[in-house]
Amino acid sequence: MNHMNKSTEYWQGLDRAHHLHPFTDAKSLNEKGVRVMTKADGVYLWDSEGNRVLDGMAGLWCVNLGYGRKELVDAAQRQMLELPFYNTFFQTSNIPATELAGLLAEVAPAGMKHAFFANSGSEAVDTAIRMVRRYWQAEGLPERNVIISRNNAYHGSSVAGACLGGMGAMHEQSGLMMPGFEHIMQPYWYQDGGDLSPEEFGLVAARALEERILAVGPEKVAAFIGEPIQGAGGVIVPPDSYWPEIQRICNQYGILLIADEVICGFGRTGNWFGSQTFGFTPDLMTMAKGMSSGYMPISAVMVGERVANTLIEKSGEFYHGYTYSGHPVAAAVAIENIRILKEERIIERVAEDTGPYFQEKLQIFAEHPLVGEVVGRGLVAGMVLVKDKKTRELYENGSDVGTMCRNHCFSNGLIMRACGDRMVLSPPLIISRAEIDEMLDKAKYCLDLAAKDLG
Numbered sequence: 001m002n003h004m005n006k007s008t009e010y011w012q013g014l015d016r017a018h019h020l021h022p023f024t025d026a027k028s029l030n031e032k033g034v035r036v037m038t039k040a041d042g043v044y045l046w047d048s049e050g051n052r053v054l055d056g057m058a059g060l061w062c063v064n065l066g067y068g069r070k071e072l073v074d075a076a077q078r079q080m081l082e083l084p085f086y087n088t089f090f091q092t093s094n095i096p097a098t099e100l101a102g103l104l105a106e107v108a109p110a111g112m113k114h115a116f117f118a119n120s121g122s123e124a125v126d127t128a129i130r131m132v133r134r135y136w137q138a139e140g141l142p143e144r145n146v147i148i149s150r151n152n153a154y155h156g157s158s159v160a161g162a163c164l165g166g167m168g169a170m171h172e173q174s175g176l177m178m179p180g181f182e183h184i185m186q187p188y189w190y191q192d193g194g195d196l197s198p199e200e201f202g203l204v205a206a207r208a209l210e211e212r213i214l215a216v217g218p219e220k221v222a223a224f225i226g227e228p229i230q231g232a233g234g235v236i237v238p239p240d241s242y243w244p245e246i247q248r249i250c251n252q253y254g255i256l257l258i259a260d261e262v263i264c265g266f267g268r269t270g271n272w273f274g275s276q277t278f279g280f281t282p283d284l285m286t287m288a289k290g291m292s293s294g295y296m297p298i299s300a301v302m303v304g305e306r307v308a309n310t311l312i313e314k315s316g317e318f319y320h321g322y323t324y325s326g327h328p329v330a331a332a333v334a335i336e337n338i339r340i341l342k343e344e345r346i347i348e349r350v351a352e353d354t355g356p357y358f359q360e361k362l363q364i365f366a367e368h369p370l371v372g373e374v375v376g377r378g379l380v381a382g383m384v385l386v387k388d389k390k391t392r393e394l395y396e397n398g399s400d401v402g403t404m405c406r407n408h409c410f411s412n413g414l415i416m417r418a419c420g421d422r423m424v425l426s427p428p429l430i431i432s433r434a435e436i437d438e439m440l441d442k443a444k445y446c447l448d449l450a451a452k453d454l455g
């Protein structure tokens with residue numbers, strides 16, 4: 001398998017001939033040819049042309065421990081030799097799945113003691129949808145089945161996840177929207193806040209939930225779901241007033257609160273979970289990505305007492321699960337990942353050292369002519385590209401401007417993602433201060449190039 005001897009053109013040709021990529025315009029990709037990544041170490045990746053790139057996105061917001069962690073590889077290998085697979089259906093378990101459930105109960109907020117396993121964030125979200133509906137059925141209120149989400153939210157790519165999320169482009173391609181999902185405004189102050197202070201606007205955006213609950217009828221609403229910080233939406237950090245008000249409204253109407261922690265979970269914001277950073281207590285949490293630092297596909301729904309008690313005591317058999325729910329190899333890697341996060345105090349480092357350092361240094365972009373707001377928490381940040389800083393006017397072709405910046409980054413050794421007109425960074429949590437300096441210097445250089453292009 002001496003694949004490294006083959007040329008980039010060989011891999012590009014094979015890819016063009018046979019590989020359909022996620023979230024990619026195949027035609028335009030075919031014109032350029034795919035960039036082939038071949039190896040990685042720490043925060044760096046190398047492509048098939050030998051170029052070194054700093055991965056400012058931790059893969060897809062997931063490689064939190066960075067690349068090349070041998071302990072994770074060893075954990076997988078040990079488990080593959082011991083028991084490569086056994087399922088967790090029909091009254092069986094395996095030791096890693098059980099141990100991981102116990103560990104998650106330790107690191108999750110108080111009261112969240114049960115885990116349901118799946119393989120991806122999308123599957124965790126689907127599980128949460130089915131679980132809250134099953135909860136209300138078992139409580140004798142099956143008409144409570146509407147789930148409220150937000151515009152520009154991302155909750156995965158399954159049929160239900162695409163409908164539940166608030167991505168307009170995904171809705172357009174979904175054909176018929178599934179019933180039972182509602183969307184309210186997002187807490188995006190820079191775009192929609194007008195003359196309100198961020199804190200005033202946070203309350204307005206949260207109260208849109210109450211208005212929608214009343215419009216739908218509280219007796220029909222099952223749950224509200226939100227990412228503590230919207231990730232794929234462009235790292236939209238809500239004002240501090242937002243989440244406590246959402247919590248108050250959910251409590252008042254007795255509806256379940258789901259935190260989609262697929263990006264924020266496992267240290268990204270400087271706490272184990274984003275809900276802790278924003279001071280709210282969800283009934284369910286979906287998690288994936290950082291759970292295994294992306295070394296193995298694994299996800300979970302953490303379930304609080306209210307829902308767990310009903311599922312255990314009143315539901316009977318819950319007809320839901322995946323062949324690989326609680327896969328022993330993926331679970332063994334997740335256990336090792338959590339051990340390293342704890343032993344190396346990585347989340348504390350994000351909270352006390354690298355997170356504040358990153359957020360402070362990012363402020364150099366506040367002065368940049370192309371950049372409006374610069375926001376973030378811990379080791380995640382987003383900045384909006386603006387036409388006019390004073391009036392907060394956005395570009396009409398904002399995603400083209402984003403793509404232009406992203407392409408400059410790509411050609412200059414940095415992976416920085418463009419989410420429409422927002423540029424985002426979410427590096428591995430093990431990034432050092434010197435690597436943060438390098439990442440931000442490169443980002444600045446590339447935004448300068450884009451500003452020049454735009455004249």
Ligand code: PLP
Nearest residue numbers: 120121122154155156231260262
């Ligand atoms: N939920 C959130 C908040 C996400 O950011 C993502 C992926 O980026 C998902 C769900 C879907 O996860 P996956 O791509 O693993 O299915």
